[in-house]
Amino acid sequence: MDPRNDIQRRGGGGGAHTGVFLGGSPALTGAQSRRRKMPPRPADYKLQVIIIGSRGVGKTSLMERFTDDTFCEACKSTVGVDFKIKTVELRGKKIRLQIWDTAGQERFNSITSAYYRGAKGIVLVYDITKEETFEDLPKWMKMIDKYASEDAELLLVGNKLDCETDRVISRQQGEKFAQRISGMRFCEASAKDNYNVDEIFLKLVDDILNKLPLEIPNRELSNSILSLQPEPEVPPELPPPRPNLRCC
Helix, strand or coil: CCCCCCCCCCCCCCCCCCCCEECCEECCCHHHHCCCCCCCCCCCEEEEEEEEECCCCCHHHHHHHHHHCCCCCCCCCCCCEEEEEEEEEECCEEEEEEEEEECCCHHHHHHHHHHCCCCCEEEEEEECCCHHHHHCHHHHHHHHHHHCCCCCEEEEEEECHHHHHHCCCCHHHHHHHHHHCCCEEEEECECCCCECHHHHHHHHHHHHHHHCCCCCCHHHHHHHCCCCCCCCCCCCCCCCCCCCCCCC
16 A cells, blocks of 8 residues: 555666676666665654544454454454554655554553543444443543543544444434534444445544644654654553543
8 A cells, every 4th residue: 555665677778787896896887776775755744543442342353454454253352552553645645653452441441541642533433233332432532531632533433334234323323422522523334344444544544634734844743743662561651631521
């Protein structure tokens, strides 16, 4: 998906070539020197996205389908947090996404809540075949309102659309919930059938880009995007709770 910025090798002219050696090493002619690969273009933006929701809704499956185009029928529950890197191009910009997959069990909340802080986008997932995962959405919104940035883009996803015959949560219910939250988008998807997976992540990134300045001076770049240095297991501290909540 990511175009390489390598210079394509071009065939030489007709006839045999005789290299010129200086000091035991072949000298590069002008044409030969152009054959060397150019370094890949660095990312224009580096963004952090987190996926949250109750246990078993398919958060890991959505992440792995988007990043690796794979699907596992019997994925083990995520313990704590996991992440993958995906580079995409939108609007002529190269964007490197760091996607965090968080555990849905309540006992991991003290760990996973620390990753809300730097997120530019949050994907909240429920299972359209399990009513309890939809009923848990207000709980997850409280976590978002407590720890995430007010500027974070929100996306509600009803997953497992491939199980339509077992559906218990209608599309209208999902839409109605999303409409209650200012700025939240809604979409249904299937990680198993690879339906709407790329679309939901790319639309989220597009919404994030809408909030970013078109041009960021180099001196401000490190403060405007996520640094992709090796991450600690748990960020050192949590942000203070926010007083103004978006959700009732």
